[in-house]
Amino acid sequence: MKRLIRSFGFAFKGLRYATASQPNFRIHLVLAVIAVVLGFVLGISFSEWEWIVLAIAFVLVVELLNTGIETLTDLVSPGYNEKAGRVKDVCAGAVVIAALFALITGIVIFLPKLIVLIHHAA
Numbered sequence: 001m002k003r004l005i006r007s008f009g010f011a012f013k014g015l016r017y018a019t020a021s022q023p024n025f026r027i028h029l030v031l032a033v034i035a036v037v038l039g040f041v042l043g044i045s046f047s048e049w050e051w052i053v054l055a056i057a058f059v060l061v062v063e064l065l066n067t068g069i070e071t072l073t074d075l076v077s078p079g080y081n082e083k084a085g086r087v088k089d090v091c092a093g094a095v096v097i098a099a100l101f102a103l104i105t106g107i108v109i110f111l112p113k114l115i116v117l118i119h120h121a122a
């Protein structure tokens, strides 16, 4: 049990580091909060919540792995190295794919409901 609590402590240290050092991670956290608030306000269904939670977790996990690999790359190759650059570019590509997935999920779920809401308000 003590080991488990210690492991959670390290994990939270990693999350704190990513939040403090990565502006992109903070932006994704803010967008996640906005998506959750919109989910409650628009009263989305259970299966829609599943997609939103999946999209949020997917983006944050990919962003964390990107941060970890970036840090490791800087450790292994502090100077200029073409391959180090390629590693970071590929990881950045993974973040873009995850973010696009989340954006499309958000549009598919929220946009029709927002349009109905705006029509009712007008």
Ligand SMILES: Nc1ncnc2c1ncn2[C@@H]1O[C@H](COP(=O)(O)OP(=O)(O)OP(=O)(O)O)[C@@H](O)[C@H]1O
Pocket (backbone or CB within 6 Å): 022, 024, 070, 077, 078, 079, 080, 081, 082, 084, 085, 086, 088, 089, 092
């Ligand atoms: N050691 C290196 N050798 C060659 N090119 C590098 C190196 N480090 C970074 N680069 C290039 O610069 C780009 C930006 O790298 P950087 O380390 O600044 O990450 P970043 O995009 O600022 O990431 P983040 O904003 O998530 O911290 C990389 O995608 C890569 O193309």
